[in-house]
């Protein structure tokens with residue numbers, strides 16, 4: 001195997017070499033002064049906790065669901081803050097976004113059962129779901145753990161509410177992988193339920209925490225298949241319903257929802273920047289998504305990423321460091337249920353005369369820093385890896401090849417798309433639920449995230465990629 005790799009790859013290297021700009025081959029070792037600057041970023045972040053305080057203020061203002069009036073109100077607040085912090089340019093970029101509203105009623109209870117009649121189930125409409133008519137729907141329940149199991153149920157699914165009850169694999173150390181393996185019940189459950197002849201979907205919450213809080217999130221429909229309502233259910237009630245079905249397979253569930261989708265509405269990306277002193281047309285972008293679900297406060301997902309990004313720019317001001325390249329903070333709108341903000345920004349990036357050297361996204365919560373994932377060529381990866389001794393000042397342990405982030409993936413021309421990766425063990429305890437509140441954010445962990453991104457932004461701004 002080794003032999004083949006050598007014979008294939010050597011000629012390729014010679015082919016590629018003449019096209020690689022020579023400055024990118026020169027090894028640029030971090031200098032001693034970079035270590036000192038990194039220590040200053042960390043110290044300032046940990047002692048002043050400015051981004052953390054801003055997150056606390058933002059979280060008191062209520063959730064920021066795409067299309068909601070409150071999301072605009074909070075964005076105006078963020079715009080004011082960016083101006084107060086003295087960014088050189090602050091502007092809002094108009095984007096049309098989907099407008100789904102939860103409504104006031106989301107109720108499920110067991111009916112037509114001797115043992116369990118009237119027992120309420122803790123559910124929450126999934127984002128994008130249709131409602132029921134005001135009287136609700138009443139139907140028997142078919143529990144399944146996979147789409148294959150649903151298919152093999154055949155006519156038993158007819159007229160039923162399909163209960164998707166496959167748990168997230170809590171034995172998997174990588175919680176994002178475990179989430180990815182369970183989440184199709186939520187995103188595709190209504191489609192598969194309807195295809196099988198079902199009239200609704202109840203989906204076991206995709207979470208690592210055992211409580212009774214429903215965890216919501218986006219769900220999809222297929223235009224060629226009738227739409228059926230879809231809800232998430234808390235884990236305790238999911239287990240209760242499963243046990244109840246064993247005792248009484250004939251029980252029914254009465255489901256009433258008044259969520260609905262309104263016409264698309266006007267919203268915005270919010271952008272603030274510090275102009276570069278030497279290469280103002282080269283952008284180093286750092287950002288997160290501004291919208292969140294309407295449960296909890298969107299503190300971890302993704303208020304934290306936004307306020308960390310804002311603090312990155314403020315750290316340059318606080319330390320009186322003028323970046324060589326322009327540093328731009330972007331709050332993308334509508335990551336949760338449409339990615340319209342990211343798409344719009346990507347198109348804008350392609351058509352302006354600026355070059356995006358790098359785009360960094362923080363959208364994995366506010367926990368202790370672990371590393372950065374880099375989507376870019378191997379030279380870029382090696383260059384960023386070479387900065388590890390500096391990044392370690394902020395607690396970064398590794399730099400790996402990997403996905404940068406949902407919103408920044410739309411910035412095709414960026415030399416590197418980089419994902420900030422904090423520890424992931426607690427993230428899905430909170431994700432998309434009433435559990436996602438400011439009290440779960442630790443100030444030191446949050447601030448080390450802001451500092452680690454600031455150090456990376458500084459190095460890219462100084463040396464390029």
Ligand SMILES: [Zn+2]
Nearest residue numbers: 289301302363
């Ligand atoms: Zn997010």
